[in-house]
Amino acid sequence: xxxxxxxxAFLGLGLISGSLAxxxxxxxxxxxxxxxxPREPSLQRGLALGVxxxxxxxxxxxxAAADLLVVGAPPMASGELLADLLPRVQRSPHQPIVTDxxxxxxxVIDRAACQYHRxxxxxxxxxxxxxxxxxxxxxxxxxxEIILTPSGETDASALAQVTAMWALTAARxxxxxxxxxDAALAASSHSPHMLAYALTMALAKDPLQSMQHGGGALRxxxxxxxxxxxxxxxxxxxxxxxxxxxxTSVEAELSHLKALIAAGDGEGxxxxxxxxxxxxxxxxxxxxxxxxxxxxxxxxxQ
Amino acid sequence: xxxxxxxxAFLGLGLISGSLAxxxxxxxxxxxxxxxxPREPSLQRGLALGVxxxxxxxxxxxxAAADLLVVGAPPMASGELLADLLPRVQRSPHQPIVTDxxxxxxxVIDRAACQYHRxxxxxxxxxxxxxxxxxxxxxxxxxxEIILTPSGETDASALAQVTAMWALTAARxxxxxxxxxDAALAASSHSPHMLAYALTMALAKDPLQSMQHGGGALRxxxxxxxxxxxxxxxxxxxxxxxxxxxxTSVEAELSHLKALIAAGDGEGxxxxxxxxxxxxxxxxxxxxxxxxxxxxxxxxxQ
Numbered sequence: 001x002x003x004x005x006x007x008x009a010f011l012g013l014g015l016i017s018g019s020l021a022x023x024x025x026x027x028x029x030x031x032x033x034x035x036x037x038p039r040e041p042s043l044q045r046g047l048a049l050g051v052x053x054x055x056x057x058x059x060x061x062x063x064a065a066a067d068l069l070v071v072g073a074p075p076m077a078s079g080e081l082l083a084d085l086l087p088r089v090q091r092s093p094h095q096p097i098v099t100d101x102x103x104x105x106x107x108v109i110d111r112a113a114c115q116y117h118r119x120x121x122x123x124x125x126x127x128x129x130x131x132x133x134x135x136x137x138x139x140x141x142x143x144x145e146i147i148l149t150p151s152g153e154t155d156a157s158a159l160a161q162v163t164a165m166w167a168l169t170a171a172r173x174x175x176x177x178x179x180x181x182d183a184a185l186a187a188s189s190h191s192p193h194m195l196a197y198a199l200t201m202a203l204a205k206d207p208l209q210s211m212q213h214g215g216g217a218l219r220x221x222x223x224x225x226x227x228x229x230x231x232x233x234x235x236x237x238x239x240x241x242x243x244x245x246x247x248t249s250v251e252a253e254l255s256h257l258k259a260l261i262a263a264g265d266g267e268g269x270x271x272x273x274x275x276x277x278x279x280x281x282x283x284x285x286x287x288x289x290x291x292x293x294x295x296x297x298x299x300x301x302q
Numbered sequence: 303x304x305x306x307x308x309x310x311a312f313l314g315l316g317l318i319s320g321s322l323a324x325x326x327x328x329x330x331x332x333x334x335x336x337x338x339x340p341r342e343p344s345l346q347r348g349l350a351l352g353v354x355x356x357x358x359x360x361x362x363x364x365x366a367a368a369d370l371l372v373v374g375a376p377p378m379a380s381g382e383l384l385a386d387l388l389p390r391v392q393r394s395p396h397q398p399i400v401t402d403x404x405x406x407x408x409x410v411i412d413r414a415a416c417q418y419h420r421x422x423x424x425x426x427x428x429x430x431x432x433x434x435x436x437x438x439x440x441x442x443x444x445x446x447e448i449i450l451t452p453s454g455e456t457d458a459s460a461l462a463q464v465t466a467m468w469a470l471t472a473a474r475x476x477x478x479x480x481x482x483x484d485a486a487l488a489a490s491s492h493s494p495h496m497l498a499y500a501l502t503m504a505l506a507k508d509p510l511q512s513m514q515h516g517g518g519a520l521r522x523x524x525x526x527x528x529x530x531x532x533x534x535x536x537x538x539x540x541x542x543x544x545x546x547x548x549x550t551s552v553e554a555e556l557s558h559l560k561a562l563i564a565a566g567d568g569e570g571x572x573x574x575x576x577x578x579x580x581x582x583x584x585x586x587x588x589x590x591x592x593x594x595x596x597x598x599x600x601x602x603x604q
Contacts, residue, residue, distance in 0.1 A: 126517055188516045191501070192519050193519060194559050195497050196519075199494060199555075200581055202489070202551040202552045206551075208485055210485075212585075213490050214491070215429065216428070218490050220523070220525050221526070222582050223582070224519045224522065224523070225579060225582045226582040228579075229573075230572060232575050233572045233575060236571050240563050249508075251556060253499075253503045258546055260538075264542070266535050266539055269531075269539070272503065273499060273527075273535060274531040277528050279503075280431075283516065286513075286514065287516050
């Protein structure tokens with residue numbers, strides 16, 4: 001299915017939505033890219049950077065102009081915005097497609113509280129510890145996964161167009177049930193962020209100032225502690241049940257590791273570490289999609 | 303002080319010792335680089351790669367030839383090797399300098415159990431999840447920290463020569479008391495590795511196979527779970543007291559974070575995450591020494 005949308009509007013222009021606009025433009029997409037948002041400076045910046053073609057501060061004007069509206073905001077703001085937006089587009093004559101980019105799907109869909117069948121909830125598994133339109137990159141989604149969580153009621157043509165849009169960014173588009181998405185992301189992204197935060201705080205309190213002696217391991221294990229605090233507050237609060245469960249499962253592994261260490265169980269530790277190495281290697285290509293295959297001897301897991 | 307050693311011998315040739323040999327050669331060092339080790343294939347490989355000039359399987363021959371012996375082995379093997387080596391060099395007429403590269407200093411020095419004053423314990427804070435001589439890189443130490451842990455008895459000229467050797471690799475050489483080293487490294491390196499292992503194992507057991515949906519955050523938070531299992535078993539066992547303490551301090555932070563999440567404390571979470579972001583940004587340049595200053599707006603912390 002080709003992408004036949006004439007005008008895409010971005011409601012909120014930051015790292016992710018800005019990267020999507022840039023990726024669409026870089027793909028040769030010839031339609032119009034319009035910005036809307038509460039903060040004119042970031043819209044002006046988007047215009048100056050050439051990320052969007054024009055912007056408006058009037059939501060009704062943007063709704064009337066766009067065939068596809070992309071809500072790009074932190075999870076809580078996305079839910080609030082959708083709760084306002086969906087009833088409006090439902091009343092509009094041209095019934096534009098709506099999608100969002102929020103890292104949490106259940107809470108956002110519940111908050112939107114509107115059965116608009118041309119709303120396709122989405123979440124690109126891509127990001128950066130940087131935020132804002134200036135950090136936007138046209139290759140942010142290349143090889144990354146985009147998870148869409150349509151329901152049985154979702155309009156098929158809307159789903160096909162959102163899928164076609166993401167295909168232009170060189171991403172891999174998949175579909176999942178909402179609850180599976182939130183649980184999987186709690187495990188693969190949200191709990192890792194909590195670990196990075198906890199590690200960073202423990203080091204910040206260390207009287208030996210041990211962070212001064214960090215190498216590449218600490219660089220990587222704390223990088224995402226530089227992420228946007230409001231975004232991560234939203235994620236922690238809106239996905240709290242799945243997140244607490246995911247953190248608890250890591251805590252159980254830490255307890256087990258401590259027991260092996262305290263018992264001096266060298267064989268147990270070697271087996272544990274070797275298993276982790278195999279698991280990590282099996283996911284090397286998946287986690288490093290920009291690498292050339294020649295750089296890794298490992299195959300993409302099925 | 304200039305580096306006036308004529309022949310450096312590497313006892314064990316792997317990622318770290320091989321990178322040191324390559325860095326010395328890349329610096330223009332004109333002396334001889336000799337390999338010794340239990341496994342001839344890795345020595346042959348080092349010779350083929352041009353990392354060393356020659357090798358021997360006879361330790362006495364190597365001791366007689368070298369002015370500086372670098373023990374490059376995992377912590378436990380380093381301790382064992384030093385316990386054998388130091389009494390031999392102590393009896394040798396030319397009293398060569400000895401240093402090591404092990405990530406643990408207290409256990410290794412205790413195991414060596416020999417007051418040889420020209421032994422300078424060392425630890426380069428650099429590594430990779432890859433291992434072996436083929437992964438050696440001549441820029442592995444550029445901008446990284448080398449911690450030496452001399453005692454009051456350590457020979458000043460031996461300390462000066464080991465310091466001068468590391469200066470050739472573009473590393474930053476500092477000195478610390480042994481116990482501080484082991485505690486600081488437990489916090490800044492060893493506990494982060496345990497977090498990466500625990501996270502990887504939790505994901506490996508996840509019925510949703512959530513690792514399949516990982517992005518850049520998971521890539522970085524699990525990279526070091528691909529590290530050498532024997533090396534990390536050694537580190538966990540030989541630095542167990544400091545490591546358990548460091549892991550416990552991260553666990554305490556995780557518990558605190560879970561309490562904030564469970565209480566729905568948005569203000570508390572935002573403040574926690576914002577503090578972590580500031581701490582991480584303050585260490586950006588230190589943790590990313592290969593970056594050009596223009597790539598980061600943050601200054602090196604004092």
